[in-house]
Amino acid sequence: MRLDSKKDTEIIKNSLAQSHEYVTMVVKEGDTVVDATAGNGNDTLFLARLVGEKGRVYSFDIQSCAIERTREKLEKEGLTERVTLINDSHHNMDLYIEGKVRTIMFNLGYLPGGDHNIDTKADSTEEALNKAMDIIEKNGLISMVVYYGGDSGFDEKNHIMDYIKHIDSKRFTVMATEFVNQVNCPPILVCIEKLF
Numbered sequence: 441m442r443l444d445s446k447k448d449t450e451i452i453k454n455s456l457a458q459s460h461e462y463v464t465m466v467v468k469e470g471d472t473v474v475d476a477t478a479g480n481g482n483d484t485l486f487l488a489r490l491v492g493e494k495g496r497v498y499s500f501d502i503q504s505c506a507i508e509r510t511r512e513k514l515e516k517e518g519l520t521e522r523v524t525l526i527n528d529s530h531h532n533m534d535l536y537i538e539g540k541v542r543t544i545m546f547n548l549g550y551l552p553g554g555d556h557n558i559d560t561k562a563d564s565t566e567e568a569l570n571k572a573m574d575i576i577e578k579n580g581l582i583s584m585v586v587y588y589g590g591d592s593g594f595d596e597k598n599h600i601m602d603y604i605k606h607i608d609s610k611r612f613t614v615m616a617t618e619f620v621n622q623v624n625c626p627p628i629l630v631c632i633e634k635l636f
């Protein structure tokens with residue numbers, strides 16, 4: 441996987457690996473979950489394995505090539521049945537999902553190996569985050585890996601990092617972990633737990 445290059449023996453894993461650890465703690469077989477940014481399908485595949493045969497994964501991407509790459513990955517593993525692939529923006533997630541979900545994963549930025557100009561944007565990410573906070577169940581978890589710098593720039597990261605500071609602390613616990621001594625803008629992990 442793209443950033444899972446650190447050795448298993450290392451205790452402090454990168455943000456993507458940490459997001460998988462948190463999500464693994466939360467999701468049980470049979471759960472309904474969301475991948476808000478399907479991309480190359482790695483997180484969708486991870487979620488499809490976690491929820492098992494009776495679970496359901498809703499997986500969104502605005503790029504049809506990302507949806508196709510994700511479909512191919514699932515087909516190879518025989519897991520297409522438990523995944524609903526949706527070629528639409530995650531800020532429309534409420535139009536497709538009924539009821540509450542256990543976890544929602546966001547992996548911001550552009551499609552690795554794709555067009556770097558087609559990436560997540562501050563406004564639609566904020567809108568999607570608001571919808572996610574509505575449809576997540578009590579003690580459910582939203583994870584967001586925030587990429588920035590390089591072709592991603594800083595606008596979305598600055599906007600989201602400011603926005604999450606103002607989320608109602610009575611209803612949600614919000615955590616952000618940053619690597620403070622690394623070079624090249626290492627991604628930040630944001631986790632949001634719904635308290636009630």
Ligand SMILES: C[S@@+](CC[C@H](N)C(=O)[O-])C[C@H]1O[C@@H](n2cnc3c(N)ncnc32)[C@H](O)[C@@H]1O
Pocket residue numbers: 476477478479480481482483484500501502503506528529530531547548549550551552558559560561564
């Ligand atoms: C970093 S990649 C995701 C990587 C993916 N999670 C994986 O496991 O391979 C970000 C993806 O977000 C998609 N994206 C950008 N804006 C979006 C939006 N508004 N709604 C849904 N997906 C979006 C891009 O097309 C890109 O494929």
